[in-house]
Amino acid sequence: MxxxxxxxxxxxxxxxxxxxxxxxxxxxxxxxxxxxxxxxxxxxxxxxxxxxxxxxxxxxxxxxxxxxxxxxxxxxxxxxxxxxxxxxxxxxxxxxxxxxxxxxxxxxxxxxxxxxxxxxxxxxxxxxxxxxxxxxxxxxxxxxxxxxxxxxxxxxxxxxxxxxxxxxxxxxxxxxxxxxxxxxxxxxxxxxxxxxxxxxxxxxxxxxxxxxxxxxxxxxxxxxxxxxxxxxxxxxxxxxxxYVKGTYGIYHEPHPDEDGTGILAVYKGAIAVNREGRRFVDESLPYKEIGDAALAQPGVTTWQILDAQVMAQTNDEVPIYEFAGRERAGMLVTADTIEELEERLGMPEGSLVATVEDYNGRIAAGDADALGRTHLSGGVGAPFALDQPPFHAHPSGTVVLAxxxxxxxxxxxxxxxxxxxxxxxxxxxxxxxxxxxxxxxxxxxxxxxxxxxxxxxxxxxxxxxxxxxx
Ligand SMILES: Cc1cc2nc3c(=O)[nH]c(=O)nc-3n(C[C@H](O)[C@H](O)[C@H](O)COP(=O)(O)OP(=O)(O)OC[C@H]3O[C@@H](n4cnc5c(N)ncnc54)[C@H](O)[C@@H]3O)c2cc1C
The missing domain is CATH 3.50.50.60 (FAD/NAD(P)-binding domain)
Structure with a gap:
């Protein structure tokens, strides 16, 4: 070329x-x-x-x-x-x-x-x-x-x-x-x-x-x-x-449909959890900082948890927001309830359920987020309850892109x-x-x-x- x-x-x-x-x-x-x-x-x-x-x-x-x-x-x-x-x-x-x-x-x-x-x-x-x-x-x-x-x-x-x-x-x-x-x-x-x-x-x-x-x-x-x-x-x-940092959101292992960019469903309302089903970071932070936090989690791999409202914001023209493409490529784990998703991800019983309940409950009550999240990314967008099935999980790691x-x-x-x-x-x-x-x-x-x-x-x-x- x-x-x-x-x-x-x-x-x-x-x-x-x-x-x-x-x-x-x-x-x-x-x-x-x-x-x-x-x-x-x-x-x-x-x-x-x-x-x-x-x-x-x-x-x-x-x-x-x-x-x-x-x-x-x-x-x-x-x-x-x-x-x-x-x-x-x-x-x-x-x-x-x-x-x-x-x-x-x-x-x-x-x-x-x-x-x-x-x-x-x-x-x-x-x-x-x-x-x-x-x-x-x-x-x-x-x-x-x-x-x-x-x-x-x-x-x-x-x-x-x-x-x-x-x-x-x-x-x-x-x-x-x-x-x-x-x-x-x-x-x-x-x-x-x-x-x-x-x-x-x-x-x-x-x-x-x-x-x-x-x-x-x-x-x-x-x-x-x-x-x-x-x-x-x-x-x-x-x-x-x-200050060399990795970027959060890449599929956790080599995959033919992974173009290197990963997805950032967290900036459209998803939460990030570790393998123990716990949130570990304010998801509105720059994705390099989320990347650092993810590398410090047990087993390194984490999951972005999406509901139907997050999925509806999929955008084929912006790779980091191309959620539906990931679903088509079989890169998401999907379930009708959070309980079922938790089980399919092999997380401790009740862990993800408790995390999502706490997250949704604070939003409904207008209480402060446990990790300080006030927006979806930077100063843009308001967090919302993840309560619309189906629920999806994207196994997400950290990648050095640059x-x-x-x-x-x-x-x-x-x-x-x-x-x-x-x-x-x-x-x-x-x-x-x-x-x-x-x-x-x-x-x-x-x-x-x-x-x-x-x-x-x-x-x-x-x-x-x-x-x-x-
Ligand atoms: C998957 C991915 C997604 C990204 N998304 C974004 C994004 O959306 N926005 C953003 O701002 N940044 C993004 N980045 C980072 C961004 O793409 C790069 O930082 C930027 O494009 C670098 O441009 P460059 O011209 O400096 O280098 P490059 O585009 O990397 O070009 C350098 C060239 O120099 C050549 N070269 C190296 N050594 C020699 C040599 N000795 N002699 C001759 N040629 C040599 C290389 O082969 C290469 O072709 C992303 C990176 C990746 C990998």
Whole structure:
């Protein structure tokens, strides 16, 4: 799949901006650099474009969009900023949060201007108003690559960047593993690292996030931390490693119909219980925090308990809310009563019944929830009693989808060394950077940050003084 972008077979010796990785961050950087008049070339180590981006649920967090206006959702950049800082427990790099806020709407307009379309907006983790904008990510990358191709940009598949090359204190190119084997050096005026995270590298996960030992893993097969390691070799700083978290809601074991995203019925009114039939978390929390809480439960696997009212909110266009699809795939345990469901799940007698009775009883009496749940997700939606049969249980675990920590960068997306100094002519964007999310995660900000920061990195890299004449 090259999406209309000419596929280069000959390895070039010299380019203007060299982009490593073909996810959203790389595609946005490539197009932005090409729009700035640079000869931009992208290297992708696998045979397919898209990395984790094309495996994702495709939700982007923007505020103040046309879709929100059409749905009557009042949002603002100030509210987005407040939510980002609060969700990140104020451990975020505020300058990067401000950068996201400053450029999110113009990037949204840039993307829609290139043909990207968004569907109905939903609320999810960390959002005090609905701002998850779903899109077809494969289509999105096609639009960007096609536009980049028309401006002369090129793509090399099956071409792995192995090492950054630095001369005279600045990055001057990359040594690559050529498709048929062998090494080749590509010189560039600037390099943008957009190689994604390391969710598919068990060794790096064990080093940086040992708490994820029992979590499942998802993400692009090429997402093994190559860019992180290459920049680290040049002295780059690495930040936010303590905050690598898994996402709650994935089916508890490999399943042919599991696309890696899981479901979040809890944000539509379900409760989460452990194998002892007890609730263990305020289900309105960001799903990374629910993921942590689930990993601490006996046996790790937990269940989301839905009734017919939750099931009725199924939405085939939003993977995390595609409950009926799970039922069709045989991934739900279903029963007419909570007693029967409890028995089918092998829970201690009376345990789930008591949990649901307590939950429903407090809602009916207007009493405080035992775990502090006041909304369904973030500040959106009111909890309701789970009393409409049939009842369903989705066995739910925690999965590392993305790693959220990574290289230190400044607001020009220049990679900073361990002393905070820019590594000249080296830029980074997307999942490979750290600092932005802090200690928590708002849905849609990983795709969001890949588009916003990828575009900025491409623009900034293109502004480096060129030694080439085109
Ligand atoms: C199942 C799932 C659901 C998700 N849902 C959402 C969501 O709804 N919203 C959201 O915001 N985030 C979501 N995420 C996270 C999000 O998809 C990623 O964080 C984001 O797409 C990363 O984009 P990227 O461009 O930085 O990296 P990627 O899209 O991962 O692209 C990186 C590319 O670089 C390539 N590469 C790696 N090393 C090299 C090398 N040495 N040389 C050349 N190429 C290299 C890789 O092969 C890959 O193609 C989800 C992730 C998963 C797995």
């Amino acid at each position: 090259t999406a209309g972008l000419p596929l280069e077979r000959e390895l070039p010796d010299r380019v203007g901006v060299l982009v490593l990785g073909s996810g959203l961050a790389g595609c946005a950087a490539l197009l932005a650099a090409a729009e700035a008049g640079q000869y931009a070339v992208m290297l992708e180590k696998t045979g397919e474009i898209g990395g984790s981006t094309v495996r994702s649920a495709g939700l982007s967090a923007f505020a103040g969009t046309d879709e929100q206006a059409e749905q009557g959702i009042a949002d603002s950049v100030e509210l987005l900023r407040k939510d980002l800082l609060e969700t990140g427990r104020h451990r975020c790099d505020e300058t990067l949060v401000d950068l996201y806020c400053e450029h999110q709407l113009d990037t949204y307009r840039w993307l829609t201007g290139h043909g990207v379309r968004y569907g109905e907006v939903h609320a999810a983790s960390g959002q005090s108003v609905p701002r998850s904008h779903p899109t077809d990510t494969t289509g999105m990358l096609h639009h960007l690559l096609k536009a980049a191709g028309l401006l002369g940009a090129r793509l090399l598949l099956d071409t792995k960047a192995e090492r950054l090359v630095r001369e005279g204190g600045r990055v001057v190119g990359v040594d690559v593993e050529a498709p048929g084997g062998g090494r080749h050096r590509i010189l560039a005026d600037a390099v943008v690292v957009a190689t994604g995270g390391f969710s598919q590298n068990p060794e790096l996960l064990a080093r940086f996030a040992p708490q994820m030992e029992h979590a499942l893993r998802a993400g692009g097969e090429g997402c093994q931390g190559d860019g992180l390691l290459m920049a680290w070799q040049l002295g780059a700083g690495v930040i936010d490693t303590p 790693t959220y920590c990574g290289l230190t960068v400044d607001t020009d997306l220049r990679v900073l060394d361990v002393f905070g100094q820019p590594i000249e002519r080296l830029y980074a964007a997307g999942e490979v950077i750290g600092g932005f999310h802090g200690a928590g995660y708002m849905t849609g900000t990983s795709i969001g940050k890949s588009g916003i920061f990828g575009r900025l990195a491409g623009t900034r890299a293109a502004a480096e003084e060129s030694e080439l004449e085109w």
